[in-house]
Amino acid sequence: MDSARPFGPLDFQLVLLRRMADFQPGPVEDARIALGASLAEMREANKRWQAMVRSPRGRGSLSRYRSVLGEPESHARRRIGDLDCDAYLWPLPLWPDLRFEVLAGPGGAVWNEWLVRAPGAPGPALRTAEDLTPWCCTVDEAARAFAPARPREGSAPTRWQLDLTLPGGGSCVAEFTWGLFQRVL
Incomplete structure (x- = not known):
């Protein structure tokens, strides 16, 4: 993985996997291999992401996601309690039935960022x-x-x-x- 090339969706998926590896090393290893990335590339992607997040001259959170993931698949205004926010969804090839959701408040301040079920995708049957x-x-x-x-x-x-x-x-x-x-x- 060339650190001079732009950080993109593949790198971002590796960042998500890196944190998940703490709990699910087997599925993470399978997913990393499916993405065609080495363990060193996963570590490098995480290192680059952390540098972007911590950079004093870095982009704001929402603009960082746009620069990495491109334009969102969808955007909607959402009301949570008595607060209005913007919900942005991006597809990630590794999880086709999920979307990466960013909830942002005024000025693009990110309030929450996580994976959610894609609109229209069936959810799991959870009974026990x-x-x-x-x-x-x-x-x-x-x-x-x-x-x-x-x-x-x-x-x-x-x-x-x-x-x-x-x-x-x-x-x-x-x-x-x-x-x-x-x-x-």
Whole structure:
């Protein structure tokens, strides 16, 4: 991977995979190979992404996503509680049934960034804890399937946890990276 070439969608997918490798090294390895990238290329993509994110002269968050992923597939205004924001969706070849969603407030400040189900794509049938398999669902899908769900702080900025209510009254904690389910704790 040539560090002089523009950082693009392939690199960005490698960044997402790099963080997921902490929990799901097997599927990440398979996905990395499917993308035709080496382990060194995945590390280099992550290094370049971190440099962009931390650069004092870097682009704002929303413009950074546009420069990396191109123009979004879709854009819509969304109301969350009493706040209005813009929702942008980008396709990623590695996950054809998902979209990378960025929620941005006034001035392009990014409030949230994660994988969500693509509009019109069927979601998984989630009925029991056994249905929660790596990469099977998004945060929103798990929260709806196992309501009431209570959000918890994750162990890193790109991680989320949910306390889920299981059928029969039990509960579990589900962990997500970039919005994609990784494991039950």
